[in-house]
Amino acid sequence: MKLFWVDVRPWRKNLATTAIESGADALLVDDAERVRELGRVTTIAPDGDLVPGKDVFEVEIVDKESEEEALRLSRQGQVIVRTQDWTVIPLENLVAQSERIIAAVSNAEEAKVALTVLERGAAGIMLSTDDPAEIRRVAEVIAGTTVPVSLVPFEVTRITPVGMGDRVCVDTCSILANGEGMLVGNTSSAFLLVHPETLENPYVAPRPFRVNAGAVHAYTLLPDGKTAYLSDLSVGDRVLIVEHSGETHEVVVGRLKIERRPLLLVEARSGEAKASLVLQNAETIRLVGEDGAAVSVAALAVGDRVLGSLAEGGRHFGIAVRETILEK
Known part of the structure; x- marks a missing residue:
């Protein structure tokens, strides 16, 4: 900013x-x-x-x-x-x-x-x-001076439960909107757009300030182009919210909730590039579809197209570096 x-x-x-x-x-x-x-x-x-x-x-x-x-x-x-x-x-x-x-x-x-x-x-x-x-x-x-992010469609290639693990809910100090979210990925070279908990469902009330972003090890893209592990975020940090159009804005972290939950691996491809993300296995966790609509991981299917972003891989303390690093 x-x-x-x-x-x-x-x-x-x-x-x-x-x-x-x-x-x-x-x-x-x-x-x-x-x-x-x-x-x-x-x-x-x-x-x-x-x-x-x-x-x-x-x-x-x-x-x-x-x-x-x-x-x-x-x-x-x-x-x-x-x-x-x-x-x-x-x-x-x-x-x-x-x-x-x-x-x-x-x-x-x-x-x-x-x-x-x-x-x-x-x-x-x-x-x-x-x-x-x-x-x-x-x-x-x-x-309005935040830099837009280039979003590309990824085709889902694999969805599989991976067992129990610790996931991170990022509770922000802002009311988030449908069709936007945080860019999160297992690697620093490809991210998927994770939707906030803005939608009504029969099981729990909406939490429009929250993004159930993924497992503790995952990277999220920050406003300055750096990345951070979800587990390293803390109160007062700024995180990047990306609209399905690619427009961005910053929000402040108010709280993290790290809890042990069943997890799900989502893998996707855009051309030759691959993205993957471990998310909580629950119907309230959603990615953003190519049309900007939220897609629950419970309904996600191989062949579905979701939005994500590609970046230069290889990070040292969150900063992109030019060296030989293989993330997989």
Whole structure:
């Protein structure tokens, strides 16, 4: 997720409150104590969590020399860059060479440009505005900057019970929707899209915040392109939710439930690529079909087509690495 910082200098309580309520990651202020009275959020201030001139730097880009200064400072911390006429080229030059560039913007349109320059975008934006509504508009822009995931149809080739084991329910802090879910796989090179417990059934009430994601050893794809073992997730972590269209958003983990249950192995193929996943063997566990509809593992059949994603295999602490690794 891109960083969303708001400049509240001089102090304006209404702007600070709106920024906190809109999910701002940090507030730039003269006095951090005023922010702490309103809520818990990172402060950038002489007495703050991040100290200007030490952890965070501000540079106005006026020429090539100031560009080079911004790059030099980015080796020490995040750099807020300002341009006199908000031209894109200097920002492109900086984003191409550093992942610590925070673009100063004044509205949602400028934020959209800053977050998409060279496709990768700046690391975040620093918003300066007198309008609380503009803060909310920029928050919506930030929420929409997650990178889509390319989904492909997999044809189910095998479904077989594998006995008892420990599975993980990921209880999120969000109400999830039909047709979306978490990408989970036995390997880090291929994932299947596991549907949340949003649907009515005769046996248990829906749990629309929950994804019964798979066995403890399985990988899930995270918002930053890394992976994590399901069993390593914890409260406060962010996980990636993928819609059947490939659009994505992040949600926060509120709880994990790891329980011993009967398990089922699902194997599938997309062209030459293979995917597999061990799931709980129960009718409430569902994958996402090619049409976006949920398909219960109890009704799943060989030949059915479900959605998944392919990735570069081989991970070291969740980060993709180029080395000889065979996962099967």
